[in-house]
Amino acid sequence: MEHINDVQQLARVVLTPDAPGYEEEVSGFQTGFRQRPEVVIGAADADEVRRAVAYAAGRGLSVSVQATGHGLPGASEGGLLITTRRMDEVRVDPAARTVRVGAGVRWAQVVAATAPHGLAPLSGSSPGVGAVSYVLGGGIGLLGRRFGYASDHVRALEVVTADGALRRLTPHGPDRDLWAALLGGGNVVRLGVVTAMEIDLFPVAALYGGYLRYGEESVAAAVRAYLEWTRGVPDEMTSGLAVLVYPDAPGLPEHLRGRYVATVSVAYAGDATTGARLVAPLRAAAPVLEDTLRELPYAENATVYAEPDQPHAYYGDNAMVRDLDADSALRVLKATGPGQPVWSVTQLSHLGGALARGGAEGGGGLDSVPHRSAAYAVRMLSALTPDVDVPRVRTLHREVFALLGEQVLGRAANFSFGGGDEVSGLHDPDLTARLSRAKRHYDAGGVFAHG
Ligand SMILES: Cc1cc2nc3c(=O)[nH]c(=O)nc-3n(C[C@H](O)[C@H](O)[C@H](O)COP(=O)(O)OP(=O)(O)OC[C@H]3O[C@@H](n4cnc5c(N)ncnc54)[C@H](O)[C@@H]3O)c2cc1C
The missing domain is CATH 3.30.465.10 (Uridine Diphospho-n-acetylenolpyruvylglucosamine Reductase; domain 3)
Incomplete structure (x- = not known):
C-alpha cells in the first residue's frame, strides 16, 4: 500500500469544510441530519476509495460513507467521509x-x-x-x-x-x-x-399495480379489509398500506388537502386480468377516492408508492411483527393519526412469501437478514419540524411499537432513520454474534464509524 501524506493527493475531489462545494457534497435527501466530516473524498473509483481508507486508517480518522443521504443514521462530526455519487457505473x-x-x-x-x-x-x-x-x-x-x-x-x-x-x-x-x-x-x-x-x-417487464385511496370515514374499513386480504394473496402480490394526514398545502389535489387518508399500494408480478381479479375485494371494501391500478411497465414502478422525491427532515423506525390483527393496527393508527403533536406516516407492509424463505441461489444461502418470519413490517416516519426534536419522536415511536406487544420480532435496518447508533432489535443474538465476529476480524481498529 502506497503512503500518501497530502490529503489532496487522495482523489480528484477532496473537500475540507472551508472549500466551495463542501456543503453540497455532504448534503443528501435527509435534511434533518448532517455529516460534518473533517475531509470529504468524492471518490470516482475503487482506487480512490482504497487510498482514502488507507489514509484514514493510518491517522486514526473514522471513515463513513454516503451515497444519496436517504438512510443517514444521524448527525456526525469529524472523520473522513467518502461520497460515492461519482461511482455511477x-x-x-x-x-x-x-x-x-x-x-x-x-x-x-x-x-x-x-x-x-x-x-x-x-x-x-x-x-x-x-x-x-x-x-x-x-x-x-x-x-x-x-x-x-x-x-x-x-x-x-x-x-x-x-x-x-x-x-x-x-x-x-x-x-x-x-x-x-x-x-x-x-x-x-x-x-x-x-x-x-x-x-x-x-x-418482469410489466406489473399490475398502483394504488387505491380511501377517505377518513373509510380508514378503519380499509385497514380491516387490507389485513384480511393479505392473508389470501399469492406470493406474486406485494403490497403496503400507508395512512397519513395530508398537509393542507397548495399544490396538493383538493381531495387530499388536510385529509386523513389510507392508501393501499400493490405490485402484482403477473397478468393484468388476474391482478384485477385479486384486488377486487379491496376495490369493494369501501368507497375509493382514487384508483390508479393498471398494467404498467416496470420502468414506471415509482408510481406505485408515489413517494415524495424532495429532500426533507425525518425520523423513522419500525417493528417487524409475527402477525398483525386489525385491532392492534387500529390502536397504532390512533396513536399516530389526526390530532397527534408529531406528524407521522404509518405504513403496514405485507411480508412473507419468498422474503420468509431466504435465498439459496444468489447469496449462497448465507446472509445476515434478520426477522425473516415477520408477516408484516409496521413502519412509522415522522417529520422533524422545528418544534419537534429527535428524543421526543423516539419516545413516541417506542410507545407506539410497544402497542404491538409480543408480536414484535425486532426492527429492520432499512426502515430505521436517524436512530444514531441504536442497534437494539436489529439482529437476533446469533446474527449479532456473527456480525461482531466479522467486525473484530475485518475492522478490529474501528476504522469504519458507528455500528
Ligand atoms: C423515501 C425512502 C424510501 C425507501 N424505500 C425502501 C424500500 O422500499 N425498501 C427498502 O428496503 N428500503 C427502503 N428505504 C431504505 C433505504 O434502502 C436505506 O435507507 C438505505 O440505507 C439508503 O441508502 P442510500 O445510499 O440511498 O443512503 P445513504 O444515506 O447515502 O446511505 C445509508 C448508509 O448506508 C451505508 N452505505 C452507503 N453506501 C455504502 C457503501 N458503498 N458501502 C458500505 N456502506 C454504505 C452508510 O453507512 C450510510 O450511512 C427507503 C428509504 C427512503 C428514505
Whole structure:
C-alpha cells in the first residue's frame, strides 16, 4: 500500500469544510441530519476509495460513507467521509440476467438500464434510493414476496476493507464470513466500503399495480379489509398500506388537502386480468377516492408508492411483527393519526412469501437478514419540524411499537432513520454474534464509524 501524506493527493475531489462545494457534497435527501466530516473524498473509483481508507486508517480518522443521504443514521462530526455519487457505473448483462452497479447508483438508474431488456432489479418504493446500501440492508422491494430480499440475489460484492484492500466476494469464494455479514448487516455494522455489486435481474417487464385511496370515514374499513386480504394473496402480490394526514398545502389535489387518508399500494408480478381479479375485494371494501391500478411497465414502478422525491427532515423506525390483527393496527393508527403533536406516516407492509424463505441461489444461502418470519413490517416516519426534536419522536415511536406487544420480532435496518447508533432489535443474538465476529476480524481498529 502506497503512503500518501497530502490529503489532496487522495482523489480528484477532496473537500475540507472551508472549500466551495463542501456543503453540497455532504448534503443528501435527509435534511434533518448532517455529516460534518473533517475531509470529504468524492471518490470516482475503487482506487480512490482504497487510498482514502488507507489514509484514514493510518491517522486514526473514522471513515463513513454516503451515497444519496436517504438512510443517514444521524448527525456526525469529524472523520473522513467518502461520497460515492461519482461511482455511477451500470452495466447490464442481459444474457446472464445480471447488472453491475457502482456504489453511487440510484435504483432509477438501474431500472432505466434494465427495462429495455424486459428485466427488473429487486428495487424498492423509491427510485432515488441508493441501490448498494439498500441491498446491504436486505432490501424489501416491489417484488419482495415473489423473489425475496434483494440481498438474496447478489452475485458479487467488491469491498474495500479497513486494511485498504479491495476484495471481490462471491457466494462460494473466500471471506465467506464477510460476505454473510455484509448481506443484511452491511449498512449497520460497517465493515467496509462496497465499491460495486453484481445482482440478479428478473424477467418482469410489466406489473399490475398502483394504488387505491380511501377517505377518513373509510380508514378503519380499509385497514380491516387490507389485513384480511393479505392473508389470501399469492406470493406474486406485494403490497403496503400507508395512512397519513395530508398537509393542507397548495399544490396538493383538493381531495387530499388536510385529509386523513389510507392508501393501499400493490405490485402484482403477473397478468393484468388476474391482478384485477385479486384486488377486487379491496376495490369493494369501501368507497375509493382514487384508483390508479393498471398494467404498467416496470420502468414506471415509482408510481406505485408515489413517494415524495424532495429532500426533507425525518425520523423513522419500525417493528417487524409475527402477525398483525386489525385491532392492534387500529390502536397504532390512533396513536399516530389526526390530532397527534408529531406528524407521522404509518405504513403496514405485507411480508412473507419468498422474503420468509431466504435465498439459496444468489447469496449462497448465507446472509445476515434478520426477522425473516415477520408477516408484516409496521413502519412509522415522522417529520422533524422545528418544534419537534429527535428524543421526543423516539419516545413516541417506542410507545407506539410497544402497542404491538409480543408480536414484535425486532426492527429492520432499512426502515430505521436517524436512530444514531441504536442497534437494539436489529439482529437476533446469533446474527449479532456473527456480525461482531466479522467486525473484530475485518475492522478490529474501528476504522469504519458507528455500528
Ligand atoms: C423515501 C425512502 C424510501 C425507501 N424505500 C425502501 C424500500 O422500499 N425498501 C427498502 O428496503 N428500503 C427502503 N428505504 C431504505 C433505504 O434502502 C436505506 O435507507 C438505505 O440505507 C439508503 O441508502 P442510500 O445510499 O440511498 O443512503 P445513504 O444515506 O447515502 O446511505 C445509508 C448508509 O448506508 C451505508 N452505505 C452507503 N453506501 C455504502 C457503501 N458503498 N458501502 C458500505 N456502506 C454504505 C452508510 O453507512 C450510510 O450511512 C427507503 C428509504 C427512503 C428514505
